[in-house]
Amino acid sequence: MNIQDVSPEERGNSELDDEELMRRLGYRDLGAFQALYDRYGNLVYSTVLRILRDVQTAEDMVQEIFLRIWRKPDSYVAQRGRFVTWLTSVSRNRAVDEIRSRGRRFRYETSSPEEQERELPTPEINDPALRAELADQRRLILAALARIPLEQRQIIELAYFGGLTQQEIAERLCQPLGTVKTRVRLGMQKLRAALTPEVRLEER
């Protein structure tokens, strides 16, 4: 499809906020869909790629996620939180479902927040303001993660990005289940405390 196929009024969609774009999807506004993809396509791709570790599978999943939104825009309820965190949560959950259904053939490895920080900045998002906002948030979240003891951070990442349950983490790390549970709670408490302003931002 060429950009010329989109009507002039639809081309102005890039200036609309996420909620308005989602509302327009209900009216089959292809320009709104295109604007959403341009805004978040790379973020969704990066989220599922981190979990799946396979470019082809990640691309197929990005397609599935965006077309699902196109088909059922009502699945997003604005009152429950910001669109971007809903979208990345949906992407994460779908990717985790995929690795679970494949019997965990994928191997998940964690890298330290410091290593990830060194990889900055690479965002290729069209909107400069959004790019700056997401980059700032990423730095804050990585900084919060860096303040958590390694053993707690590792378990949080294995659960969230590896799709492992506490029981599976205990087996994989050869740790008592009680230890894993305690580290999940302590790590999340510290993360929540460090990210209080960001967590409040998510509230509607």
Add this chain to the structure above:
Amino acid sequence: MRDSSEGLDARCVEARELVDAYALGALESREAAPLQRHVSDCAQCREELGKSQRTAALLSLSVRIEQARPRLRERILAHAEKERFEIPGWRRLVPSRRVGTRAVAFGGVVALVFAVFLQAQLSNLRGDNGQLQDQLSAASSELEQQRQIVAVLSAQDTQKVAMEQVSLRSQAESVYNWSPVNDAGFIVCRNFPAPAPGRVYQVWFVAGGRAEPVATFLPQNGGCQIPMDMSRMNWRPDGIGISVEAQGGSSRPTRPWFSYAWFNEASSGGGSHDMRMGIWAAAIGP
């Protein structure tokens, strides 16, 4: 954790120990189901779970941004273009709060006009003799159903969940709307295939391993509007399912779900796959 558990009853203490793991999707389904039931009744624990889920959701924003190949964009937009007019927007069928008050008002007016029409029909029927008793009863029932739908549509707290269709080949779509204030909800559906002779669709509320029958229906031209009065229910369902059953309905689901929805899936920080499978297991039963 010790400080935050002071003054809480035992179930809340237990729930608080699980909310973080649940938000990360790290609970086994057998642990998640009791937590789901508890937070549906406990506002404080629900709030704690919400904070954990919002924290976990932020983790997604920590990923390093990779550049997807341009051809992926072209592929997705081409698919969307192809489907553009194949899937009518749900809003034309079911106004939601996000559409704005005008659309909600329109939906309410349409349903009200229909209710008035039915009321007139009812009055006419009352003027006739007893041979019209069946029609009177049917019209009265439809009128009550429309009143329930109007109540849900016009409520400020109306929520909606698009139900999953199990068959990938099916064109069927269904949405569950409900209003906690009105203790009422309804399902709208479209493109539902006619069931085999002697069979009907049956709607179920589900929680844990329990499934309660709600209503049976046959789609009209593929569509349906099934109202549900929940005012007499003394338990809170975790999900809703539709299965195909023998005419007259069954006391428990005997076939796999045709479609279903898990109410907390959208807001769940994880475990959705397990939850869905849990409902499936409840449907097909041991």
